[in-house]
Amino acid sequence: MKIGEVRADARKKVFTIRAGSAEYAFPYAKLRVAPSSDDPIETVFPDPELGREAFTYRLRSGAEDTVHLDEVREFAQDPEYLQELLLHTLTLEAQRGLEESGLGKRQVSRLLGTSASQLYRLLDPTNQKKSVGQMLALLHLVDRDVSLVVKKKAPRSLASVRKRGPRSKKTAGR
Secondary structure, three states: OOEEEEEEEOOOOEEEEEEOOEEEEEEHHHOOOOOOOOOOEEEEEEOHHHOOOEEEEEEOOOOEEEEEHHHHHHHOOOHHHHHHHHHHHHHHHHHHHHHHHOOOHHHHHHHHOOOHHHHHHHOOOOOOOOOHHHHHHHHHHOOOOOOOOOOOOOOOOHHHHHHHOOOOHHHHOO
16 A cells, blocks of 8 residues: 555644545654654655655654554554454464474365465465455464454543533434
């Protein structure tokens, strides 16, 4: 994914990043080189040297830093990015498990009931066109247990409830 546009908003203290059809907000508070009122952001641009997959900003003092789009997408909890990250992690673990298992790739593909080329696609960390179910079957074969933990989010703060205000009578019964 490439960054199409990036803007700095000093009033809101965020960068607005447009990448593909998505738009993300990334707060100044998450920056390694933070701007201040005495040292504001002078320029910000999608970095062509990084294939427009990151943006670089420069402060008035000359200090600069670069933020990769993956960092922005992780902060935003982009579901597509989180799925890519999960598949990548599962793939790396499947590779380690296969090495440690002593099983041959042909044997594993037979046990999975799939072709050798499909197994190679499952073991390719850059391939995002595979299902979590396929990865779980492979991980099971190479003696890996996978645990998925789902937890309830912490309740919203009282401040965010006050900001939203009380529910109207029309929506209270829904």
